[in-house]
Amino acid sequence: MTAAETGIAGRFRDPKYWLRGLAAGAIFVRCPRCAGRASVLPDPESAAGSRHHVWLRRRLSCLGCPFTGVWDAPRRAGDNARTLPDFSGPNDPYFGLPLWLSVDCRGRVLWAYNAEHLDLLEAYVSARLRERGRDMGSQTLVERLPAWIKEGKHRADVLEGIGRLRALLP
Numbered sequence: 001m002t003a004a005e006t007g008i009a010g011r012f013r014d015p016k017y018w019l020r021g022l023a024a025g026a027i028f029v030r031c032p033r034c035a036g037r038a039s040v041l042p043d044p045e046s047a048a049g050s051r052h053h054v055w056l057r058r059r060l061s062c063l064g065c066p067f068t069g070v071w072d073a074p075r076r077a078g079d080n081a082r083t084l085p086d087f088s089g090p091n092d093p094y095f096g097l098p099l100w101l102s103v104d105c106r107g108r109v110l111w112a113y114n115a116e117h118l119d120l121l122e123a124y125v126s127a128r129l130r131e132r133g134r135d136m137g138s139q140t141l142v143e144r145l146p147a148w149i150k151e152g153k154h155r156a157d158v159l160e161g162i163g164r165l166r167a168l169l170p
Helices: 115-126 152-167
Strands: 011-013 027-030 037-042 058-062 068-071 102-105 108-111 129-131
Parallel strands (some): 011 129
Antiparallel strands (some): 027 037, 037 058, 058 068, 102 108
C-alpha cells in the first residue's frame, strides 16, 4: 500500500481488496486441540498452476501441538460443483475455527484474518479522509465493513482494539 492508502497523510483510498483475497495467504486461527495459534495455508501441492485460490486445498497446522488438518472444497450433490467457503468472519472460512485475531470491541467482535487484513483496517479507521473506490459496487472489504467500525465517534475504541489484535501477531 502507498502512504495515501495507509492513512499516514490522513487520507485513505480504498485499494479495492475483497475479503476473500486477504484469505489467500495465511489465516491465523485457534487450534481446536490446544487453543494455541494455528495457521491455515494453501497446500503448496494444489497451488501450482491454479487460478482459483478459494477452492485450493488448505492445510491447518498448530504451532503449539502436533495437530494438523486438511480442507478440500466440498462438492454439491447433484451437479458436483464446488461450494465456496463463507468469507464473513469471525471464523475461518475453511475449517470454521475461531480466528486468532479476534477481540471484543464495543460489545462486538473485531477480527482480522492476518497482518495484511489488520493493516488495512488500521489504515481505514485511522484516516480522517476516506475515499471510496470506483466501479466496485459494494463488494470491497472496506465498503462492507460494519457501520460501527466506520463511525468516527468509535475511532479511538476501534484503534485500541486493533492495537490489542496487533499484540497477538507473531
